[in-house]
Amino acid sequence: xxxxxxxxxxxxxxxxxxxxxxxxxxxxxxxxxxxxxxxxxxxxxxxxxxxxxxxxxxxxxxxxxxxxxxxxxxxxxxxxxxxxxxxxxxxxxxxxxxxxxxxxxxxxx
Amino acid sequence: xxxxxxxxxxxxxxxxxxxxxxxxxxxxxxxxxxxxxxxxxxxxxxxxxxxxxxxxxxxxxxxxxxxxxxxxxxxxxxxxxxxxxxxxxxxxxxxxxxxxxxxxxxxxxxxxxxxxxxxxx
Numbered sequence: 001x002x003x004x005x006x007x008x009x010x011x012x013x014x015x016x017x018x019x020x021x022x023x024x025x026x027x028x029x030x031x032x033x034x035x036x037x038x039x040x041x042x043x044x045x046x047x048x049x050x051x052x053x054x055x056x057x058x059x060x061x062x063x064x065x066x067x068x069x070x071x072x073x074x075x076x077x078x079x080x081x082x083x084x085x086x087x088x089x090x091x092x093x094x095x096x097x098x099x100x101x102x103x104x105x106x107x108x109x
Numbered sequence: 110x111x112x113x114x115x116x117x118x119x120x121x122x123x124x125x126x127x128x129x130x131x132x133x134x135x136x137x138x139x140x141x142x143x144x145x146x147x148x149x150x151x152x153x154x155x156x157x158x159x160x161x162x163x164x165x166x167x168x169x170x171x172x173x174x175x176x177x178x179x180x181x182x183x184x185x186x187x188x189x190x191x192x193x194x195x196x197x198x199x200x201x202x203x204x205x206x207x208x209x210x211x212x213x214x215x216x217x218x219x220x221x222x223x224x225x226x227x228x229x230x
Contacts, residue, residue: 001171003153034214038154045220046146046154051209057218089154091215097168098144098215103153 004029004090004101011107012080020104022073022090030071034093037066037075040103041086049088050075080108111135111219113205118224121195131188131205131221139163139183142208144217145190147201157203158190159213168213173199195228202226 005023012018022029022037029035037050048057050066053073063078073092077084085108090101117129131143145157158179159168167179178191188205202223209216 032214034216036216038217040154045204045222046217047220048216048218051216051218087153091154091156091217093213093215097170098156098159098213100146100154100156 001094001097001099004092004099006088006090006101006104008102009105009107011109012077013109014080014082016080017076017078018080018106019074019076020088020090020106022075022092022101024071024073024092024099026071028092028094028099029068029073032093032095033068035066035068035073036091037064037073038089038091039084039086040089046089077106082108084108111207113207113219113221115203115205115221115224118203118226120227120229122230123195123197123228125195126191126193127195127226129190129192129203129205129224129226131190133186133188133205133207136207136219138186140211142211142213143181143188144206144208144213144215145179145188146204146206146217146220147199148204148223149198149201152201155201156215159208159215160188161213162211166213192226195226197228200226200228
C-alpha cells in the first residue's frame with residue numbers, strides 16, 4: 001500500500017494555470033477510474049474537488065479539471081485565485097483499499 | 110445540509126484502546142459507504158478504513174489491519190472506529206467521511222471536522 005507520488009510543491013500567479021501530477025501504479029491509478037482530488041486548508045475539513053478522474057461535484061468551479069493517462073493522474077487549476085492556496089491530495093481506489101498521495105502545497109504568488 | 114460530527118478523541122496510553130464515533134445527519138445514512146481518514150501532525154492524509162452502506166464489507170489499511178475495527182449502526186446514523194493496541198504513530202486527527210455511493214471507492218464527498226487522538230504515555 002504505497003502512497004501515490006505527488007510533487008511536494010507547486011506555484012503560480014493569480015490568473016495563471018497550474019497542473020499537479022499524481023503517479024501510481026497499474027494496481028491503482030492505472031487500473032481504476034476512481035481517482036479523486038481534495039483541497040485541504042489547514043485546520044479545516046478536506047474538500048472533494050474532482051472524483052472519478054474528471055468529474056466535478058456540484059458547486060466546484062469549472063476551472064478545476066482532472067485527467068488521467070496510464071498510471072498518472074493530473075489536476076489542473078486554471079485562473080488561479082488566492083483561495084486556491086492550500087494542500088492538494090490525490091487518491092485512488094486499489095481494489096481492497098484506497099491510497100492517498102503525499103500531498104502538494106500550492107502557493108499562489 | 111450534510112453534517113458529520115466525530116467524537117471520542119483524546120489522550121490514550123500506548124497499548125490501550127479507544128472508540129471513535131461519527132454521527133451523521135442530512136442524508137440517508139444507510140445508502141452510503143463511509144470511511145475514516147487520518148492526518149498525523151505535519152503529515153499528509155492517510156486512508157484508514159472503509160465500510161459499505163450495509164456494513165457487510167469492510168476494508169483496512171495495512172497499518173491498522175488487525176488492530177482497528179470499523180462498524181456502523183444504521184439505526185443510529187452512526188459510524189464507529191474501534192482502535193486497539195494503539196501506538197504512538199496512531200497519533201492523528203481522525204476524519205469521518207461520506208462516500209459518493211454504497212460502495213467504498215474513495216470518492217469522499219463530505220467530511221467531518223475531525224477528532225484528535227494522541228497516543229502517549
